[in-house]
Amino acid sequence: DIVMTQSPFSLPVTPGEPASISCRSSQSLLHNNGYNYLDWYLQKPGQSPQLLIFLGSNRASGVPDRFSGSGSGTDFTLKISRVEAEDVGVYYCMQTRQTPLTFGGGTRVEIK
Amino acid sequence: QITLKESGPTLVKPTQTLTLTCTFSGFSLITNGAGVGWIRQPPGKALEWLALIYWDDDKRYSPSLKSSLTITKDTSKNQVVLKMTNMDPVDTGTYYCAHKTNSGFDHWGQGTLVTVSS
Secondary structure (H helix, E strand, O other): OOOEEEEOOEEEEOOOOOEEEEEEEOOOOEOOOOOEOEEEEEEOOOOOOEEEEEOOOEEOOOOOOOEEEEEEOOEEEEEEOOOOHHHOEEEEEEEOOOOOOEEOOOEEEEEO | OOEEEEEOOOEEOOOOOEEEEEEEEOOOOOOOOOEEEEEEEOOOOOOEEEEEEEOOOOEEEOOOOHHHEEEEEEOOOOEEEEEEOOOOHHHOEEEEEEEEEOOEEEEEOOOEEEEEOO
């Protein structure tokens, strides 16, 4: 199984400041088609997860452009250029390179 | 507009079989590339993928639970059913179904909380 490791576990942020979350995989998520099979999700308090980024760096429909995904192979980063209060919640990375699909342990973003 | 909704019992006894139904609209599971997955979340814990069924009836399971899981689809009813045998208190949690394409799990149901207790 591919193990997904996120850091930090918790991230206190100041509104208007940038934030960054790291996700590392135990095997490469880069397919020979050139895509990295890594998605990012946000689970806001009391809600279902929502897709933010797919295939490493593509914003899902309706996702604000302050969210961006980058990385390749085994190292990935989700960045929020300017955090807003509505961005609080738990962020998960997930690999879909192979089954079993696996999630990271989550990063809790909270406002300072 | 794609929507999904999970339904099933909120309480099951240990050793019983859990049957959850995902009823969806806004897409068809006969469309090339479409899939529906099940993901669960124990209280206060991380997400865990369970199973996935594709438009062509390709089925994938979490290896750790494969012996207890069965996923099926009924395209005429726009439903996906997940059965999980021999339920245990550690299986308590919120169970989600979600629409999957190559663009990730882009739509999720509201989730259904299942408690396993005698």
